[in-house]
Amino acid sequence: MKLYSTNNHDLNVDFPTAVFNSMPLDKGLYMPVNVPLLDEEFIQNIHKYGLPEIAFKVAATLLDGAIPLDDLKKIVEDTLSFxxxxxxxxxxxxxxxxxxxxxxxxxxxxxxxxxxVMAYFLKDGEQMLDVLVATSGDTGGAVALGFxxxxxTRVTILYPQGKVSEIQELQLCTNGHNIHAIAVDGTFDDCxxxxxxxxxxxxxxxxxxLTSANSINIARLIPQTFYYFNxxxxxxxxxxxxxxxSVPSGNFGNIAAGLLAYKMGLPVKRFIAATNxxxxxxxxxxxxxxETRPSVQTYANAMDVGAPSNWVRIMDLFNQDREALKKLLKSYTYTDAQTLAGIQSIYDQFGYIACPHTAIAALALQDYKKENPQENAAGVFLSTAQACKFPDVFPAELAAKIKIPAVVQELDLKSKKMEKMDTAYSSFRNYLAKFYENA
Known part of the structure; x- marks a missing residue:
């Protein structure tokens, strides 16, 4: 598998280089030189396969020998324990x-x-890998548990202080060991x-x-294609x-993965980018x-992104052709008031409790269906987080109905540990300098 920078299509690197470097020095993002089509027989018979089989087929096709198949199969199966x-x-x-x-x-x-994937490529005795990640809510917790x-490896997570939920913050700040958290006095865009x-x-x-665990890393994007095919x-x-x-969209990595799946042959009639x-x-x-703008804090905090990084990947997939993209992609935006009303409406209609991000995706699907009443398609909205992670958003009656998983209950018994920092790069650089000064 070869990849190029969205800022320089003549730059070619292999998969391990893209994974460990995360972002080219020209500040583009890595994309596959070739987006392979899955064979038609597989697509026609995809209903015969389960998630691990589908994921392995997609990964093997896209990575094209970057990892031996037996090893890749173990990575995929270990990833998909749920x-x-x-x-x-x-x-x-x-x-x-x-x-x-x-x-x-x-x-x-x-x-x-x-x-x-990173653990697979890391060799004994190599230099410590510093994984940097900015999070607006859910990325940090997933990366912390993943690493x-x-x-x-050493992981440093930056999050906007006071702009994530209590459960999200606990997931970031209670791990210890090789996981470090920094509360930044700013927005996700600052992080x-x-x-x-x-x-x-x-x-x-x-x-x-240095490497990144944000969706700017191509190794984050690839596995997100799996669940669209599944x-x-x-x-x-x-x-x-x-x-x-219909996809809740903040940094646009999730929907970029869906569009990558489409380019690989997934038959999709339409994608909807649902934003706050x-x-x-x-x-x-x-x-x-x-035109990017400073991000605004909302109830759907994981989508509080004013300058979505992955948009350059989407435009690259469509050769910068906005009109071609618009034939496939529709977008809607919602206020906090509409989000709260949507949460209640989803429960009233279906008895289903949706987190604020999920509610926005459901609202967008609903509005799309109203505009296309003759379209006979299965509408799927993505539920990206468990509702229990946002207890302050729900009215008391709904909050009381949310089942709290044991892993969340255990978080309450742990104490938080984090650094606090302003938005100046010099502050962050000085923090990172301690890593090599103390090496």
Whole structure:
């Protein structure tokens, strides 16, 4: 497998280089030189396979020999120690539940796969690998659990202080061992910028072996394609052939993976990018003007992104052709008030309790169906996090109905430990400098 930078298609690197470097020095993102098509026989018979089989086929096709097949199969099977069920709520209305992993969020797919790929490529005696990650909520917890105890790795998680839920913060700050947390007095965009500045800092990279666990890392994106193929397979078993996916979208890694799956041959009628008031992409699709803005805090905090990194990957997949992309991608945006009303409406209609991110995806699917009443397609909205992670969002009546998993109850018994930091890059650089000064 060869990859190039979205800023330089002439730059070619192998898969391990892209995984460990995360982001090229030209500040682009790595993309496959060739996006392979899955063979038609597999797509036609995909309903005969389960999630691990589908994931292995997709990974093997995309990685194209970067990891020997026997080893890749073990990585995939170890990653997928949990299911991704498709739950029918009504005729042609389904929810794809992606929160059954250890951190109770869809980020477990990417974080577990990436940590295992990195562990596979790491050699005994090599320089310590410093994994940097910015999180707006769920990424950090998934990465922390994915890398906890992995030899020769050290993880630093940056999150916006006061802008994640209590459970999310506990997942970031109670691990210890090789996991470190930093509460940044700013927004997610500030955290993401600090990480990007560190990767572009040549002198720092001469002393530390830096890589990212954010969705800018191609190893995070690849496994997120798995559950789109698997959802389609399950719908095929139910006699459905036309599918629309509605995806909660913040940094746009999740929907970028869906679009990558589409380019690999997944038959999808439409993708819907559902956002909160951080509406950079909906505005671009409507006007043709791509204008980032400072992120705004909302109840759907994992989507509080004003400058979505993965948008460059999506535009690259479609050769910068906005009109071609608009034929496949529709986008809607919702306020906090609409999100709360959506949570209540979903429960009233289906008896289903959705987290705020999931509710936004459900609202977008609902609005899409209203605009396309004659379309006979299975509508699937992605549920990206367990509702229990956002207890303050729900009215008391609904909150009382949320089942609290044992892993969350155990978090309450742990104490938090984190550094506090401003948004100046010099502060973050000085923090990282301690790693090589004390080596």
């Amino acid at each position: 299911d991704a069920p498709v739950v029918e709520l009504a005729e042609n209305t389904y929810v794809l539940e992606l929160f059954h992993g250890p951190s109770l969020a869809f980020k477990d797919f990417g974080a577990r796969f990436m940590s295992r 906890l105890g992995v030899p020769n 993401q910028q600090l990480v990007k500045q560190a990767f572009a800092d040549v002198s720092l990279n001469e002393k530390l072996r 959802a389609y397979a399950r719908l095929r078993r139910a006699g459905k052939t036309a599918v629309v996916f 008031v951080n509406d950079t992409v909906p505005r671009y699709l409507a006007t043709g003007i791509y």
